Amino acid sequence: MSSILTTSDRLMLDPVTTDKPTIRSLSLADLPQVIGIERRAFPTAWSPAMFAIEMSKPSTIALAAALPGRGRSRRLAGYLICSRYADVWHLMNVAVDPPLRRQGIAVALMAAMIERAGSQEAFTLEVRPSNAPAITLYERFGFRRVGLRPGYYRDTGEDALIMWRTAGSGVTSEAP
């Protein structure tokens, strides 16, 4: 998709972005930073235990977008958790630290997820219908709206929009 290429180019070239993140596996040592981002990103945050449980599953892809640096100064920009149930990958969580958004970091995480899982695999997710930034991101990766899950979000009672990405969903390029 040519629109995704535009975002990736910005990640590398935007003069505001001096530090290009590396996409690598998320580790338990990242959890304090993950929890910090999670609390800034969501009104109802996952607990550390929820991350640890998902990350412990062999069928989980857990990714970190890490800014350059050494040791404890190495700052996390975002993360993504995707778990395989039966033969479908479920995108469980993706977030980018608010000051670092609109620089292609989520695109880099999504592209790495699809590359690791395999572009022919089936993916699904739930998202709040009010979350236009996330829905736009997912649609650019070939996710399509397939229905609503009534009252899915316990904090607000909001329905969830169900999205699927399959090999036949019309995607011409899965990576930026």
Ligand SMILES: CC(C)(COP(=O)(O)OP(=O)(O)OC[C@H]1O[C@@H](n2cnc3c(N)ncnc32)[C@H](O)[C@@H]1OP(=O)(O)O)[C@@H](O)C(=O)NCCC(=O)NCCS
């Ligand atoms: C959704 C989220 C992960 C996107 O992260 P990001 O790093 O800012 O996204 P990117 O810079 O890679 O943006 C990729 C594309 O997504 C879309 N997008 C992202 N943020 C957007 C916004 N605020 N408004 C409209 N479109 C947006 C755009 O198409 C964008 O491409 P562009 O910048 O070339 O226009 C981030 O906004 C976030 O962490 N939100 C809070 C957590 C959340 O809602 N996660 C999803 C739960 S289902």
